[in-house]
Amino acid sequence: MDFGFIMEAFPQIAAAIPVTLLMVFVSAGIGWVLGLAAALVRKNRTPVLSQILAVFVSFMRSVPSVIVLYIAYYVMPAVIYAYGQNIGWAIDINAVPPIAYAIFALTLSQAAYSSEVFRAAIAAVDEGQTEAAYSVGMTRAQALFRIVFPQAFATAMPNLGGLFVGLIKETSLAYYVGVYEITAVANLLSIPKLNFIEAYIMTTVVYEILSFLFNKCFRAGESRLKRFRANAAG
Amino acid sequence: MNYTYDFASIPGLILKILHAFPLTMGILLCALAISLTLGAAVAAGTMGRNRFLQSLCKGYISFMRGIPTLVLIFLLYLGMPQALKQLGIDIGSWNKAVFIIATLSLNASANMAEMMRASYLAVDKGQREAAYSVGMKPFTAFRRIIFPQALGIAIPTLGNNIILLFKETSLGFTIGVIDILGRARAISAASFGANKLEVYIASGIIYWIICIVLEQASRLAERAYTKGRKKAAG
Numbered sequence: 001m002d003f004g005f006i007m008e009a010f011p012q013i014a015a016a017i018p019v020t021l022l023m024v025f026v027s028a029g030i031g032w033v034l035g036l037a038a039a040l041v042r043k044n045r046t047p048v049l050s051q052i053l054a055v056f057v058s059f060m061r062s063v064p065s066v067i068v069l070y071i072a073y074y075v076m077p078a079v080i081y082a083y084g085q086n087i088g089w090a091i092d093i094n095a096v097p098p099i100a101y102a103i104f105a106l107t108l109s110q111a112a113y114s115s116e117v118f119r120a121a122i123a124a125v126d127e128g129q130t131e132a133a134y135s136v137g138m139t140r141a142q143a144l145f146r147i148v149f150p151q152a153f154a155t156a157m158p159n160l161g162g163l164f165v166g167l168i169k170e171t172s173l174a175y176y177v178g179v180y181e182i183t184a185v186a187n188l189l190s191i192p193k194l195n196f197i198e199a200y201i202m203t204t205v206v207y208e209i210l211s212f213l214f215n216k217c218f219r220a221g222e223s224r225l226k227r228f229r230a231n232a233a234g
Numbered sequence: 235m236n237y238t239y240d241f242a243s244i245p246g247l248i249l250k251i252l253h254a255f256p257l258t259m260g261i262l263l264c265a266l267a268i269s270l271t272l273g274a275a276v277a278a279g280t281m282g283r284n285r286f287l288q289s290l291c292k293g294y295i296s297f298m299r300g301i302p303t304l305v306l307i308f309l310l311y312l313g314m315p316q317a318l319k320q321l322g323i324d325i326g327s328w329n330k331a332v333f334i335i336a337t338l339s340l341n342a343s344a345n346m347a348e349m350m351r352a353s354y355l356a357v358d359k360g361q362r363e364a365a366y367s368v369g370m371k372p373f374t375a376f377r378r379i380i381f382p383q384a385l386g387i388a389i390p391t392l393g394n395n396i397i398l399l400f401k402e403t404s405l406g407f408t409i410g411v412i413d414i415l416g417r418a419r420a421i422s423a424a425s426f427g428a429n430k431l432e433v434y435i436a437s438g439i440i441y442w443i444i445c446i447v448l449e450q451a452s453r454l455a456e457r458a459y460t461k462g463r464k465k466a467a468g
Contacts, residue, residue, distance in 0.1 A: 062397075062445030063438040064404035067415065071438060074431040078239075169302035176408075183305055196312035203305050211300030 006198050009189045013202055016185040017210070019099070023171045023181065026103050028164055031110025038111060039118035040144075053115070060112030065105070065170050072105035073098070073177040102174035106167065113163055121156035122148060154225040161218030165211050172207075182206055239431055247421065247429070247436035254417035255440075261335055261403050261413060266396060268339035273346025280351055291347070298344035303402055307337045311409045334406040334413075342399045349395060353388035354380065386460050393452025397445055404441065414440055 038057070042050045060068065077093045084091035125148050133143035175184040182203055190199030279291030311333040315326045357380050365375035407416040418437040422430045 058446070059438075059442055062401075062442040064401040064415070064441055066404055066407075067434055067438045067441065070434045071431065074434065165299070169300075172302040172304045175304070183302065183308075187308070190312075194316070196308070197317050200305060200309040200313045204301050204309065207302055207305060208297065208300040212296075 005195045016182045020171050020181045027106035027110050031107040032114045034111035035114030036118050038115035057112045060109050066173050069105045069177050073101045076101050098178040102179050117156050117159040121152040124155050125151045150228040154228040157222045244436045251418050254414045258413040264335045265338035269342035269346050272343035276347035277350035295344045330411045345395045349391045353384040356387045357383045389456040397448050
């Protein structure tokens with residue numbers, strides 16, 4: 001164990017935590033909203049769109065995240081470039097930071113995974129709840145937002161927590177598309193003097209702490225939402 | 235900047251990449267066997283009477299769920315040989331596939347243990363009591379009464395875990411294992427990166443198809459198994 005290296009490297013690894021968290025929060029924030037929208041579209045069986053979404057979800061859930069990241073990394077520049085040409089801008093592709101591609105890929109994968117979570121959660125809400133809401137004169141939107149969503153979120157919460165912690169771990173793969181997050185920094189610091197053990201133990205500790213903290217947060221959220229659960233009310 | 239893609243080459247690439255299919259499946263099966271064994275031991279530990287063993291096994295599960303697979307690979311592949319060298323043991327020359335199997339086994343064993351615990355606890359308590367009441371010994375009761383029912387409950391989760399494990403095998407490329415993704419990258423390197431995107435799409439399609447097959451197989455297995463159960467019960 002080289003404690004000098006640990007003292008020197010730890011602040012730099014810790015400094016990369018915001019990069020990881022930025023990816024996590026943006027991808028989860030946008031991805032889950034898209035996922036909820038996708039779940040509603042598939043629940044309403046909107047023709048064409050719901051079939052396309054079904055294929056998309058199946059693809060994103062079956063293909064390893066590394067491959068999704070790489071595809072985004074190689075496709076996006078071409079798309080952005082072509083778009084720039086269309087609107088007459090010369091966009092400098094090299095100015096786009098790699099983290100944008102990573103966030104794009106992670107957002108899509110979160111959208112796919114969370115849409116399945118939301119779909120199951122919405123389906124778990126008793127059909128009678130919606131009917132009761134209509135019978136007291138609520139509109140479709142009101143029934144959805146006031147009656148169905150609170151109950152569905154209570155059911156979805158544990159799975160969303162798992163998804164979130166999984167996302168934290170997945171961001172480590174962004175290293176392969178050139179994002180300087182926790183794993184990448186640790187790896188780069190360890191190479192000159194081959195301090196692999198120290199570097200990866202530190203990385204492990206950082207990820208364990210992050211997972212632990214967010215697990216706690218979601219547990220707390222779960223117990224707060226419990227009052228919306230049908231069986232807890234009884 | 236010039237982007238030219240040759241999507242017609244993808245079917246040919248798929249056939250080329252598929253040469254690595256046996257290695258990926260080998261890694262998957264080895265990791266599956268080890269993780270099931272290890273998971274069973276950990277699950278037994280969490281439900282045993284020994285308090286110390288209980289918290290040790292629970293700690294193990296949450297540790298393995300908090301660490302990104304990538305970091306675990308680096309820890310085992312780069313860190314462990316270094317640590318063992320100081321003790322005079324040289325494992326640097328081991329086949330790289332061993333390290334990826336070890337990583338995936340450890341990582342998946344936590345999921346497997348949770349799965350086994352949940353399905354064991356989901357079997358009605360009265361079943362075991364009834365088995366005891368007709369004079370069965372604990373092991374016989376487990377083997378003949380509890381296990382067959384728990385297995386039926388576990389099959390869908392087991393299917394999911396196997397799919398997760400299969401997707402994780404793709405991380406073998408990070409330490410140079412020539413599995414499906416590793417081979418895809420080698421093909422792309424041989425053409426100096428000219429067909430990077432096509433190669434990743436081709437490997438993505440392979441993973442997609444295999445996942446769909448695994449999913450269907452799991453569904454069939456569940457249906458076949460629970461069907462037999464109901465007949466036996468009736």
